[in-house]
Amino acid sequence: MKKIVKTRWFSILFWVVILAAVWEAAAFHVAATKRNPENILPHLYQIIAAAFSTQKVNQSMTATQLVLSSAATTVFRAALGFAIGVASGFVLALLMNLSGIIEKIAFPYLMIIQMIPILGMAPIILSITGSINVSRILIAAILTFYPVATNTLAGFKSVEKEKYELMASYAAKKRSLYTKVLIPQCIPYFFTGMKISAPMAITAAILVDTLQGDGGLGCVLSQSLRHAMSISVFWLIVFFSAFLGIISWKLMGWLEVMFTPQKRHLSKKKQTDGKDVELCTKEKNRSGKSFLKAGVLQR
């Protein structure tokens, strides 16, 4: 029994059951109090039914087809913005590390980007750029930029003095110092930044979608709220967006393992041990365990 409780699947199942129970309780409550529009919080089976229904929700597509096709549009825009944000974040971190002057000028003010309510400014950005597509990509890029830049810079700064001195003793050129030491060492930090910003880029793209038509998840989201396109579509999109966010985060984790040989090696070893591939889950488990132990001690 203890062994089952410890597995990852058990904790997932635990949360699914709890959330479903809370959801259903809320759905019954909402149905009893008669909100407008009606059935605003449908039962889970209604949402699942909507996902598998063959009934067309607009001229041409079923609910699932609509969600998937708009998701493709949204993900494409988010990915484009994300790529631009990642590239510019990395380049800025590199420049800040190369030049103390650039770091002094840029670093203290980098924080400010985080402080500006970019999503709130979306309507203004839309009217300035005049194109919903450009503003979507721009906003996703701005949100991606900061975590990538700061984490990458932290990665460069994590290189110990001894490594610089060792490279100096080999008379290594600056270029080799970067390609052989600084960039490889900052890769895990760089991916930490990307793990933070990938779901943010998707959220940003969806939110900007709600402003104007032209397809995308956010666009369908607001339509489904306004018209009676069936509220289930709305919830279908909410669930699917959450799923996309998780996938984008996971994808960064997989890419990280691919690009960090030492982690790839460890994960290979773990697979042969029949254990989990993801490294951080093990750490999580460990901290969870020590927490439990502390609880036991207190008792």
Place this chain on the structure above:
Amino acid sequence: MTTEENSRNEVEISIEDLDVTFHDNSGNEVRALEGVSLDIRKGEFISLVGPSGCGKTTLLRTIADLQKPTDGMIHVAGRLPREERLMQKFGIVFQQPVLFDWRTVQKNVELPLELMYYSRKDRHQRAKDMLEMVGLSDFADSYPSQLSGGMQQRVNIARAFAIRPEILLMDEPFSALDEFTKEKLHEDLLRMWRQTNKTVIFVTHNIQEAVFLSDRICVLSPHPGRLSAIVDVTLNRPRTAEMKYTPEFNSLVEKVRNSFEGGSI
């Protein structure tokens, strides 16, 4: 005198009246070395010993051009330390292994060879030989995080030997290791030194270690760092672990200990 003896008496590093002053992290002026003069012969194994703060690491770093002298002169093979560094004549071993986590053991040893534009084949062969010398052939494809501290330090030493440096500078390389590993590495180091005949400058605060390894021991005293004595180690070579229990060994340890100013550390 044979030619080999001649080359052994040749001065490799000459240090004249060296002063080094630097500022620590809190901005205070530290007089690390004052008026140090020393000649180190080619192929010699020389130890710098002394309590912490005596400037032994600073002296090593100044020879390696990682620290600028404030006054005085250092010549390495007749040139300035900087020129020698740029000619890749130094091999440095720090107290910490300073390995690169993302490279296998083999690739860690190959790194300096890559910087020296060795061909892939030569790099591979040289690193393989070095790993064999330190007894880590079976771990060539492991990553540093999979090795014990002693094994990591052996990789570090293999890497330093891989570039065949003229001068090997070692800064307390074994001080973080347990006694058993340390003794094993002492013997490995002496064997590699004998095979390659490099000049070794070895910083340590362990007197027994210095006596066991060295030809000469330079004793430094702190505040400011000065060279207070040079002790010739008269033990025969090759050295064996049994020598550590001889009266001769112990009297040398005693002699080094007594040369610290004030009689003891």
